[in-house]
Amino acid sequence: IKLLEKSIQLYDIDDSLKLSKGYYLTFFYNLKGITYYLLNRERECLDMWLKTEKIAKRQNDSLMIKRVRNNIAIIYSTTGREKEALKIFKEDRLNAIKNKDTASIITANINISTLDENLDSNIILLNQAKNLCKRTKIESGLTNIYTNLFSAYIDTSSIKYNLAEAKKNLDSLFYYAKKNSRTASISSYYEGLSIYYFLNKQYK
Numbered sequence: 001i002k003l004l005e006k007s008i009q010l011y012d013i014d015d016s017l018k019l020s021k022g023y024y025l026t027f028f029y030n031l032k033g034i035t036y037y038l039l040n041r042e043r044e045c046l047d048m049w050l051k052t053e054k055i056a057k058r059q060n061d062s063l064m065i066k067r068v069r070n071n072i073a074i075i076y077s078t079t080g081r082e083k084e085a086l087k088i089f090k091e092d093r094l095n096a097i098k099n100k101d102t103a104s105i106i107t108a109n110i111n112i113s114t115l116d117e118n119l120d121s122n123i124i125l126l127n128q129a130k131n132l133c134k135r136t137k138i139e140s141g142l143t144n145i146y147t148n149l150f151s152a153y154i155d156t157s158s159i160k161y162n163l164a165e166a167k168k169n170l171d172s173l174f175y176y177a178k179k180n181s182r183t184a185s186i187s188s189y190y191e192g193l194s195i196y197y198f199l200n201k202q203y204k
Contacts, residue, residue: 026056026064033071046075066092066104070111077115086115106132106141113148119160123152139176143185146173150192156199167196 033048049072056064069088076085093108095101109129113122130145132138146169152158153166170192177185 026052026059026061026068029055030064030068030071033068037071037075042075042079046072046079049075066095070107073111082115086112089115102132102136103138105129106138110141110144110148113152119152119155119158123149123160126152139180142176143173143180143182143188146170146176147185147188147192154192154195154199163196163200166192170196 029048029052033045033052036042036045036048049068052068053065053072056068069092073085073088073092076082076088089108089111093105093112096104096108106129109125113126116122126145126149129141130149133142133145149169150166150173152160153162153169155161170189173185173192174189176182177189
């Protein structure tokens, strides 16, 4: 934080940066927000990202707007403001479809599926994202997709409860996690596997 504050002081006295003022300010506030996020200081983090969004909109910086809106939605989703987060994710999906931005459609579908309570819709979104990933060879999102599909089918309180489908998606999760060296996803696989074995009455 101190280093960031020092950098903004240097920026303020450097006339050569005036023409790029919007870019450097959004970069500064966004980075400061990320720092607060890592320190679990959510209120200060959100404040920085809202400032970033305001300046980015004024500068018509579409890339930064998209990035920081996603950050804001993540903060909302972890601080009891899920409806606001879901609204942002759904708006981002519509914009991504309008701009034919495949990677952003995939991300938005995954994000929506983590918050929306409509299980049928979530499964459709996740399968759409999965197909887009495979068609465009964007494998980075597949572990999250298969994790969410597993969660959808392993929920015993849901009419979608299906152990066979859950296991199929769990196996796919492991395949792509191992292929892309996703340590956290590999851990998620073993956690999911223990749940599957328990529900399938495989205790040994």
